[in-house]
Amino acid sequence: MDKSMNRTGCDLHSHTQASDGMNTPSENVQLAFGRGLGALAITDHDTVAGVEEALQAGERLNMIVVPGVEISTMAGGTDIHVLGYYIDYQDPVFLERLAELRRTRGERNEKIMAKLRGLGIELTMEEVIGGLGRPLEPDESIGRPHIADALVLKGHALDLRDAFDRYLAQGAAAYVPQPRIHPKEACEWIREAGGVPVLAHPGLYGDDALVRAVIEEAAFKGIEVYHSDHGAAEEKRYLAMAEAYGLIVTAGSDYHGERQGQVFHGDIGSRQVSIQVLDELQQARARS
Known part of the structure; x- marks a missing residue:
């Protein structure tokens, strides 16, 4: 962790122009560096197109950038998002699946x-x-x-x-449902690409029984306890769930940049955990 000796915060959920974020990957890294973070994950929707630029920016700033992805899945009629960390973002099979x-x-x-x-x-x-x-x-x-x-x-x-x-939005006048894979399949893809699967923002699904079911079925290694749309009650519940299932506890702002004067979902660094969680993710990766 030489790159981040004096920077102990880690934001493991951010989006760039490669999907629906407003900033370039290097701009996200620069923002994270300016906020004093030691590490930032780039987790665009169903693409890793922004990872290489972000890694290069991290090298310039002497800051850790975690290559990641956020895969859209469905279970029980609910959209479930699966985060993948330390994936081989050049793996041809994984790229074709995305x-x-x-x-x-x-x-x-x-x-x-x-x-x-x-x-x-x-x-x-x-x-x-x-x-x-x-x-x-x-x-x-x-x-x-x-x-x-x-x-x-x-x-x-x-x-x-x-x-x-x-x-x-779901139920709105022009909404169209999208066929999606199951979280279990996304977790398998991530593991096969050398990565670690983590359940994103469980509080947004409004169904803790479903959350438990997908954790058990899909064999997640971590859960995003701290998220911009989680309140204190959600954080407490999902921290207990992480302990019960032996999951790595992660945090992410889910930063998308600014649209019409508003930051979605939260600003970079607004949710973070200790950079030591990266060691836990790397250990989980090695065990997989």
Whole structure:
């Protein structure tokens, strides 16, 4: 841990422009460094396209960057997110699996566009991508937050939350369910790519019985106890759950950058654990 002798905080959940974050990977690393963190994980949705740039930025700043990913899955009719740490982000089998998830996401995006047109809202994926203000790079992931940005830009919603509430959230007018793999399969993919699977933000699922079921079935190695959308009660519950199942306790801001003047979900470093958790993750990786 020579890189972080005087920096003991670790934020293990952040997003970049490679998926639905607003900043480049190097900007996220620079922000984390400025906040005094010793380590930051890059965990974009269904892509590792931002990892290499982040690692290079970490080298320049003498700061630890953890290569990661966040895979979208489903269990019991609920979206479950699976974080993977220290994956081999160049593994060709893993990359092809992620590419298939992104292709499925792209098909869903087109169905959302069709539903919006049925509501009298003329919006195309070309306009959504144009709203990025830059070319879409290979292996980057386009998701609902990008569509929400376009809806706000065209005056069909007041802000990101309004766009989701009216059109994009589950049960909203243009919502389209996306076929997803089971958390167990995502955990297997992560282990096969040399990584460690961790259950993301369990408090967002609203069903602790389901959380316990997926932990038992999918063989997670850790759980994100501390998250920007967890309150003290959730932290206490999931800390007890971590102890009961022998899981590594992680923390993450789930930083996505600033949209329409708001930071989603939390700012970098707003949730953190000791950098020593990286040793626990590496040990779990070695045992796998």
